[in-house]
Amino acid sequence: MPSWMKPVAITLDCPEPLALAAFYQQATGLEQHPDSNADFAGLNGEHGLLLGFQRVDDYRAPSWPGQVVPQQLHVCFRVEGDLEAVEARLLESGAHRPGHQPHGDKARVLTDPAGHPFCIVR
Template sequence: MSLEMKLVAITLDCPDPLALAAFYRQATGLELHPESDAGFAGLNGEHGLFIGFQRVDDYRAPSWPGQVVPQQLHICFEVDEDLTVVEAQLLELGAGKPDHQPHGDKARVLTDPVGYPFCISLR
């Protein structure tokens, strides 16, 4: 038996929903959901996918690649430009770059401003 489910939303815990939504909005060009506020913010994505950001008191950032605080989530993005160029732009927006880079030249692992790891790779 196979279920027919469509993924419609992904929600990340964070200390400041509007700030994290702003980071991903600048990185992806997605539009901020009009009902976003300090407790919950969101971005309207392609094909109806919604990316949400919810405030969590005492938020603890993932410690990737370590597991003191597990990563909990890992998002992958494809890009059309040179990875070095895109990486530099994301670092300017507030992303971090862990020393551990397991994919060589095929992809880069970065972290968003609250510590969630994400990958960028060429489309």
């Protein structure tokens, strides 16, 4: 089936775009977009996909797994090698590990420093 739309950006709301971009840059190795600033920061991904972070005043972090503040977006990242080692590095970088882990040994749910849930999967 021919595609007539291609994703060009995924953007997360947050209180501090440069700080959140730095977290994901350390985790993914993606390069920071040259026009990044205090209101909008981006990382250049594969195939032209930009991972963006935009400042939102009065930002409220998602409450995962509860839905008091819905997550609205959940990004998954494939990891190579030992899942536990990658998780440990992410925790040292500022990620958090919620108690609810629905995927057993196949994946981990973490939250980034702004509270967005994301998964790392084998």
